[in-house]
Amino acid sequence: MYSLRDLEGHAKIRTNLVNAVRHNRVSHAYLFFGPPGVGKKTAGLAFARALLCPSGDGDACGDCDDCVRSGRGAHPDLHVVRPDGASIKIKQLRGVRDGTTLTSFGEGRQVFLVEQAEKMTVEAANCILKTLEEPPGGVVFILVTDDPAGMPPTVLSRCQCLRFNVLTMDEVLRIITRTSGAGDRAGLAAALAGGSPGRALALLEGTGDRDRVVELALGLTGQRRPGVPAPPEEPANREEAQVFVRHITVLFRDVMVRQQTGAEDLLINIDRREDITALAGAYDRREVLDILITAEETDRRLAGNVNQRLALDSLLLKIAGKSSMKGGMADVLPGSGSTV
Ligand SMILES: [Zn+2]
Incomplete structure (x- = not known):
């Protein structure tokens, strides 16, 4: 070593x-x-x-x-x-x-x-x-x-x-696979890490964050809550807020893949494929693109000196407000075939 x-x-x-x-x-x-x-x-x-x-x-x-x-x-x-x-x-x-x-x-x-x-x-x-x-x-x-x-x-x-610059996703993946033997989740961590193996390893210590983001997106989509939705837990600092936003980016990247190709093997959050199918049915393609652009913008703004709460709120509003789902989650249960 x-x-x-x-x-x-x-x-x-x-x-x-x-x-x-x-x-x-x-x-x-x-x-x-x-x-x-x-x-x-x-x-x-x-x-x-x-x-x-x-x-x-x-x-x-x-x-x-x-x-x-x-x-x-x-x-x-x-x-x-x-x-x-x-x-x-x-x-x-x-x-x-x-x-x-x-x-x-x-x-x-x-x-x-x-x-x-x-x-x-x-x-x-x-x-x-x-x-x-x-x-x-x-x-x-x-x-x-x-x-x-x-x-x-x-x-x-x-x-x-x-x-020292950030690494490519492949380089990050090789490092974390070698160091942690993370298996399936390594790809997700590498995708979220922004070129930093240290951050990828930190992410691997908790997929809890990712699961909370998925629940949040499903909740926002299904319920169309009035007012500003709040994340389940306020991120403690800028770093955590960025991780939160990157989970959203990867999730909606998966939603886009599901909408456009239907190919499951291209999903990063493969273990949540049913939820991704549900979300793919709840948004149209333009809306998903819009969310992805907003998420990227939010990530960039969080790196600067921005009000964290405001930045996150506008992203969450975009996810909540843009949902075109009319009924409850039952309409888009996996296997409905409505998405591809
Ligand atoms: Zn020597």
Whole structure:
């Protein structure tokens, strides 16, 4: 585990790092930045292991003493620093500050992997900065952050900055299948994750959310409630609200597939095929398209600084108000054949 060759996606970054190690052109400081959950920390660990492996081929060989130790998280020259409470404090970098860590192992490399680096206190950041002004031979900092704007510009200017982008759905699917063995639900999670395996894995921990969205859509469709409908549970934060909206997107994407092709094997929510058939009978194609466009717009707006409640309400109103169903759910029970 944790070698650069095993890194899914991020091919350019991988090549860049392997070449740096192989040709001994390693910078003293790297910033790995990009959206949450796309593999920055995993890449940081893989890079650290490659730096500490004496094999010379640019990646961790996996077999030598150094690789075995770093693989166990017990290499004396690999220092993983993460926030202690709300911040990363200077005392966590003591080895850097007083130079003991930097000299005790002679000429070898010393790698500091700093997670959530934007949480460094000013003192901690200054400590790293001072080290970078006259870096001791083998020291390498790998700073990892979702929020480069929260980093002091003085530190950024001394780093080689590598942007990690979101992955493709196939890459996400491969990662979560490997990590979680999720089977059928992996496809759904990958579709909802917006290119982030971390988010996909979080989604897999609860299909409860998806089921609530399906019930909600059926409820809105069947009952045509007056006024603004409320989601069953108010999403606690922007991230949860986006997951909620993505479940709606995938659900109505399935409804559209059902309406246009009738093919069940193309459904992502295959286990709810009967409900999808019911919904496909309740809306016409233009209405479904309209809901999908609104859902995408809502997802985008939630990523910005928007009133979450208002954004969700207008999407739910679209789902409730656009229903063309005249009677109750009994009219569109599965098998009625009215949809294809
Ligand atoms: Zn090795």
